[in-house]
Amino acid sequence: MYYKKPTYSYGLISSLIFSLFGFLTVYGQSETKKELIRINSNQYEMRSFVSELEADLQSKEAKINQVLKTKGWKKTEKLKDGSIVELKDIGTDGTPLYYTTLNDPSKQVSRANALYSDGLLDLGLDGNGLQVGVWDAGVALTTHQEFDTRAKSGDGTTEVSSHATLVTGNLISSGVKPNAKGVAYGAQVLSHNWTKDKIEVAEAAANGLLLSNHSYGIKSDRVPDWYFGSYIKTSKDWDKIMHNAPYYLMVTAAGNAQKSFDNESPNFGKTADGFDLLLGFATSKNGLTIAGANTKIGNKGELKEARVASYSSLGPVDDGRIKPDLAGDGSSIFSTNSTTNTSYDTSAGTSMAAPGVTGSLLLLQQYHEELYGDYMKAATLKGLALHTADDVDSQGPDYKMGWGVMNAKAAAVTLQNKGYSTLVDEETLLEDTTFSITVNANGTENLMASISWTDAEGEYINRGDLNNMTPALVNDLDIRITKNGKTYFPWKLNPKKASSAATKGDNLVDPFERVEVENAKGEYTITVTHKGRLKNGFQDFSLIVSGAQISKCSIDAPSNIGLLLSSTNSSTISWSDAEETLYEIQYKKFNGDNWKSEFVWENNFEITDLEAGIVYEARVRSICTENMLSDFSETISFEFNGYETELYAYEPFGFGESLKIMVYPNPATEWIKVEAELSKDAVYSIVTTLGNTLRKGSAIESIDVSDLASGLYILMVEDHSGMKSTKFYKD
Structure with missing residues (x-):
């Protein structure tokens, strides 16, 4: 068994000095830190995969051109609701796959505003110095007044997209119009056309990109039913990118097909119930798929009410994984428009919910770097978001909003308390080993432990099998909490009972598991194991724990000084x-x-x-x-x-009553006397407010002050029990 001693706060000293006194005035993703990410990315595998993707793209473009010529179809069209539709791919079964933007005719909901200057946590975070990638139907209007010079075309595309401009504004608008202010309003966006999204993301991720936003997906009314919830080649490709670039996290919109009635053969319920509507990269294991939510947030950042938006596509995916992962605000988002450099518009849909979450995650990366000097791996960031999300309705996750509504405030507090009441650790599990750690519950909140890992790309690809339940998971890790022979299991969902509440048991499909112990008291053991063989003989994972007493550190003010x-x-x-x-x-x-x-x-x-x-x-x-x-x-x-x-030869400091003194009369005219229990050895000093000593003598006698000028003075008395001071005024 592998036992890990809890990580206490000893490593905090340098980061605390910086954070407490502001010595670090410029934060950002420096070239040095990008190089560290490059080193941790599988450069050889990524280069090989990019070459494979480029060849695949050429082949697909040839097929698409042939189909367009034969069928007389349009490659790109704009629908009445403003959505852009483009023939982007050909499925393994020959189905033409149309990508579409996911708007439908943020920062408060995610609690990102708590992280700003003067926010509830007053952390001064805004994303400054960090870049986030946006892939969309075109590029944003980079000259818009809200972007300063912080929006740039990442691929040289000149075709400006209104949808990309809306998404980019939700991410980084500076607040020229205050109600259009973006979630990470100091960050920089690299805007791209979606034509070569996988190739460009793979290259950027291997070179240090932390996050990208994808508010588009496969159009749901143009695919056969077996596509819904399937793990297809594009799902696998994105998982492979994230697996080989462990600091990169993809955030994608779930889609707006809940009321579309497009899936006539869902894996649960009737078509009208709206389940089983996720498509393409929204079914990838390693990314975050974001649902839309209607919410009410209190003035202290508390979630008062939440329900899934009526448009938001629901899970489950076919193998039963918990998808969507999180929910964000997608209702009536006021943002930038591409008509002019000063135009704005209001939009709704999971297209708007996704960038609200993406921006919040970027702020959390900024905060972690400020606190601890480096960035979180994608599995850590994802795990932190899922661990701290606000639960909705019944306990545990569901197939509507995943683990709940994004709560950046709770996530930031979890980072703050690392080493005190929380753990946020990045670990490695070797094949045939066990990871174990013992913690004490703090007794004031539920003990909660999560593991999150970036899994290798799935081995099975669905090529036409309706509702096939073959798990996409490759390395199956397990987390348990035990005490006195009792075992606490993680949450899981059952796709055959998709509308039912989550249960607890052995989770066989998700690369994130969370265990909760209510009313926890005493000592518990957290254990991480694995089933079967581990691909490559190991699996990196992230451990997040809250509700624990990690350190015996005291936050009482020191006494007996x-x-x-x-x-x-x-x-x-x-x-x-x-x-x-x-x-x-x-x-x-x-x-x-x-x-x-x-x-x-x-x-x-x-x-x-x-x-x-x-x-x-x-x-x-x-x-x-x-x-x-x-x-x-x-x-x-x-x-x-x-x-x-x-000074304490007779009564060592800390083992007796501290000396307490008073002086009278105060104000004084001719003399003063010390009122305290003093030994015959006690001496006094009269000191000016500038620190100059005027006189000294025995403190047990009356002290003549008749010749002192009018003003404020300090009387210092030293005895065997210590030294104390008090102030007096001379008339």
Whole structure:
């Protein structure tokens, strides 16, 4: 058995320093980070596959041209509702496959707005420095006023598409018109015509592209029934691209065919029920297929109501996988139009729901890079989105909106709490091994664990078999949570009972599994195993856990702060200890403008290069994650004397009552007296607000202040139990 010790927050120190103090002012996908993605992509396999795709494209274009010539059909047409239809492919059975844009006659629904500056989380995210690919019926109007210079043609296409412009605006519009502001309004779009989509995506993904949006698909009224829900060659091709470029994730619209009555032989129910309508790359395993939702969101980002949009295509796919994966807002989206550089339009459909999710995912990649210095693999990003989605209606996933409505706010909080109450880890399972980790439930929320992996392309391709249930899954991983002999299983759906609620059991078809333990208390073991042989002898996977006590870190403000000892050029501050806690200590000259910060794991810190006769201030706080910080401790003041002493020789710091002092009368005229339990050795210092020491003496006697000028002063008292200060005013 392979046992992995939980990952605590020790690796957070550098990222915390950057995120807390803003040292990293420019984020983005640098060439160095693109090179890391290139290294992790299977370049040889991708080059070979691109050559195969190019040859395949030439063959298909020849077949298409022959069909067009023989049948007298149009290759491209524009329908009355504005949709663009183009003969794009020839199926393995000879069926002409028409691609169509998926609009039908966002950021709030996905909670992406919580990640903006002044949003609920106030993270300042906008996608700046990141690129997202858009493939569509043409390219966006790159000169539109909402895009600045951030929309560019990625393939040199000059044919401008109104639909591509709408999609691009939903992604990156800057907000010249505020209600048209895009989800990732600082990002850059590389806009492409869909003609060579697989070839161009394969090349871009191998060279660092993280995300692409595809708001189009096969037109549902021009294919035989067996196509619906089938894993066909185009499904396999896209899975192969994602498998060989593990940082790249494809996001596609589910389609708008729910009321089309196009599938007369669905794998569940009657045609009018609207099930079994997903086509082409919408049935791929590794990508995200996005449904449209009608929702109500509260002012704190909570989902109050959600239902699948009446147009949105439903699953299941034929092998029973959970598709669509997620839902986004596709209703009445106001966005850019290509008529002029200042024109806008309103559109609805899964075409608009998909870019809302794509933009949210891009912000999460930006946030992960800011926190941890690198990007998530696609399986991690996908798993995070599914793990944190808002459940809808009955518990668990369904074939209407998958795992629920995208919740970027919850996903960002999961990233923030990594190493504290969550895990977001990228692991590898070797053949014939077991991965195991033990965690404690935090007792305040359900314990939830998910695994997500980018699976190898399916081995079976449907070539005409109606509702064939052969699984597309190649490497079947399993996750379980156990405690005291009881095993908790993941969610799964049954395509033969597509309208029924999800159940729990052995999931044989999905490359994402989620296990939940309600009212979890105590220690649990999370185990990941596999069935059969693993292709290539291993499978990378991502583990997401929430509702756990990963670290014993304390976010209580440190107590008992005080001086421990001094030397000729330094003083050491000490405070109460807590396990696995990072401390930030701040210090400065008394009434100085800027605090100096240091980070330590120990509960003491030596402040060096101090000046004798100067008064300093110090305070400490606990840090568990970027989102888990305590308040600062009380501020202590101390005068550095420049000689060596142990300040707590009689009563070591932390084992007695801290010294508490008051001074009276206050304001004072002639004299003051210290009110505290003092030893005969207690001494005082009177310090100006500029840090200059005026006088010293015994603190157990009345102190003459008659000759002091009017103003504010600090009285510092040092005794065996420590040093304390208070302020008084001299009339």
